[in-house]
Amino acid sequence: MIPAYAADSTDPFQSLKKRLVADGFDSARIQTIFSSPQVSFEIKGVSAYFRHNEASLNYKQFSRTWAIDSARDYMQTHRQALNAAQHQYGVDKEVITAIILVETRLGTYTGKRSVMNTLATLSAMRDNAARQIIWDSMADDDRRMPRDEFDKKADEKTGWAYRELTAFLTYTEKEGMDPTTIKGSYAGAMGISQFIPTNIPKFGKDGNNDGKINLFDHADAIPSIAAYLKNYGWKPGISRDKAFKVVYHYNHSKYYVNAILDVAEQLKG
Numbered sequence: 001m002i003p004a005y006a007a008d009s010t011d012p013f014q015s016l017k018k019r020l021v022a023d024g025f026d027s028a029r030i031q032t033i034f035s036s037p038q039v040s041f042e043i044k045g046v047s048a049y050f051r052h053n054e055a056s057l058n059y060k061q062f063s064r065t066w067a068i069d070s071a072r073d074y075m076q077t078h079r080q081a082l083n084a085a086q087h088q089y090g091v092d093k094e095v096i097t098a099i100i101l102v103e104t105r106l107g108t109y110t111g112k113r114s115v116m117n118t119l120a121t122l123s124a125m126r127d128n129a130a131r132q133i134i135w136d137s138m139a140d141d142d143r144r145m146p147r148d149e150f151d152k153k154a155d156e157k158t159g160w161a162y163r164e165l166t167a168f169l170t171y172t173e174k175e176g177m178d179p180t181t182i183k184g185s186y187a188g189a190m191g192i193s194q195f196i197p198t199n200i201p202k203f204g205k206d207g208n209n210d211g212k213i214n215l216f217d218h219a220d221a222i223p224s225i226a227a228y229l230k231n232y233g234w235k236p237g238i239s240r241d242k243a244f245k246v247v248y249h250y251n252h253s254k255y256y257v258n259a260i261l262d263v264a265e266q267l268k269g
Contacts, residue, residue, distance in 0.1 A: 012041045012130045016123050019162075025169060033116070033169075038180040041124070042117040043137045048186045049122070049157060050138065050145060059259035062102050068266050071097050074106045075267065081207055081222045089226035090236045095243075096225050098263035099250065100192055107192040107218060111184040118188045119168055119197075122161030125154050164188055167197035175212055191215025193225050203228040 011017075013034055021027045033039060061067060075082060075097050082093035097106075104110050124130040131154055138144040145153075168188075172179040184190035188197070193215050195204065205227055206212060208219035215221050232249040233242065240261060247257045 010129070012124050012127075012133065013039075013120060015127050016120060020166070020169070023166065025166075029173070033179060034120075036180045038114065038116075039120070040114075040117055041130070041133065042114065042121040043134060045113045045118055045186045046121045046125075046134055047137055050134075050150060050153060057255065059102070059255050062098075062259055062263050063266060067101060068263070070106060071101045071263065071267055074100070078218050078222065081219050084207075085223045085226040088223065089230040089234075091226040091229045091234045092236075092264060092268075094264040094267035095229065095234075095247070095260065096222055097267060098260045099225055099247075100221070101263060102256065102259055103194040104192050107221070110191060110194070110216065111186075111189070113184060113186050113188075114180070115168060115182045115184040115188050115190050115197075116179045118184070118186065119161050119165040122157050122188075123165050124158075126158045126162070161188070164197045167200065171197055171200050171213075175214070192218060192221035193228075195224065195228075199228065200224075203231065 017030050017034055020030050075093065082096060085091060085096060086093045100106055121130070121134075125134060131151070134154075135147070135150060144150075169179060171177075172182070182190060185194060189195060190197070191214075195215055200213065200215065203224050204213040204215065205220060205223040207221075207223040208217065213220055213224075215224060228250065229246055232246045234246045238246070243261060244257050247260050248254075250260075251257070
């Protein structure tokens with residue numbers, strides 16, 4: 001990472017801050033956030049976007065005995081929330097548990113990257129200077145893609161990231177959270193459920209009725225996952241083929257989906 005204000009006094013977030021204010025965010029809040037020592041231009045994490053290979057992830061580990069036993073313990077510990085979500089949304093509690101197992105190891109690992117830094121850096125890549133920093137950081141990487149392919153992906157990601165950043169800033173303000181302290185995945189997903197920010201207002205649920213949606217709380221994450229799956233077509237007794245299509249919305253990877261469904265089947269056994 002590099003500081004938000006680099007050694008040459010050039011601020012890679014300058015245009016982004018102006019854009020956020022122009023889009024209605026409070027100028028003082030934006031200045032406060034970006035002036036935080038915790039806000040930096042995230043080179044390492046963002047570079048992962050251009051190297052990530054879903055097929056290389058080890059999903060088989062989640063079908064091993066230790067993982068299934070841990071998931072069964074989790075289901076016992078959180079049986080009330082899981083049963084309530086299954087009853088309200090019609091989504092199998094085993095599938096909800098399988099997603100939490102694969103996404104965050106049952107909530108024990110929710111990511112180490114700053115969500116703010118990830119989304120802000122990707123958003124800033126709308127500008128050529130910020131984009132060049134990421135490209136140059138990959139100079140000695142044998143996995144670096146051709147420049148035209150990099151630019152094409154950057155064009156796609158920067159628009160997506162800005163939408164996610166604005167949703168993230170809106171969510172954290174509504175819930176009274178400090179956006180600079182929230183950690184997540186290299187992709188900006190957060191919480192036990194690993195929701196991207198735009199999914200929170202659509203599917204986030206206050207499972208414990210405390211007036212807040214906190215996806216780092218199992219009581220809220222569990223019904224949020226159920227609401228997400230129901231929205232995309234999950235129904236009680238759904239076939240595996242149809243279940244595959246529903247879970248695919250959660251993560252566009254056939255390896256991921258098969259891992260989820262395989263774990264769920266073991267948990268039912």
